[in-house]
Amino acid sequence: PVGIEGxxxxxxxxxxxxxxxxxxxxxxxESGVHYALDLSHLNIVAMQTRYIEWQLVHELLAxxxxxxxxxxxNNGLADQHLPLQYEHLPWWWPLLPDAYPQAVIFSxxxxxx
Numbered sequence: 001p002v003g004i005e006g007x008x009x010x011x012x013x014x015x016x017x018x019x020x021x022x023x024x025x026x027x028x029x030e031s032g033v034h035y036a037l038d039l040s041h042l043n044i045v046a047m048q049t050r051y052i053e054w055q056l057v058h059e060l061l062a063x064x065x066x067x068x069x070x071x072x073x074n075n076g077l078a079d080q081h082l083p084l085q086y087e088h089l090p091w092w093w094p095l096l097p098d099a100y101p102q103a104v105i106f107s108x109x110x111x112x113x
Contacts, residue, residue: 003034003067008044011077021045022053029060036068037061039092040079040108046091047076057092061099069099072109083109 006019006028019028022045028035037060046052060066073082073090084107099105
């Protein structure tokens with residue numbers, strides 16, 4: 001199966017991506033299509049909107065339509081693929097145990113900087 005990957009708001013304020021807001025992530029979930037969930041992209045959505053849709057993130061992670069879960073860190077402004085730091089785990093980290101068991105989880109973090 002192939003999955004759609006959501007993005008995040010563009011720095012220039014224009015809506016360049018099909019999925020770049022909490023509302024569009026909700027539509028993705030409700031659509032029934034397969035998807036890849038990049039949690040660093042959701043961090044950018046959260047930082048740009050200044051709120052977190054906790055229940056939606058939980059549902060996105062737990063859905064059988066979630067094929068992949070991509071892990072990395074960023075500053076909330078851009079997709080930087082920073083490695084995760086144990087001393088500074090992202091806000092979404094506690095939700096990972098609820099991920100769909102068959103979803104492939106992997107790091108996109110650049111391990112050598």
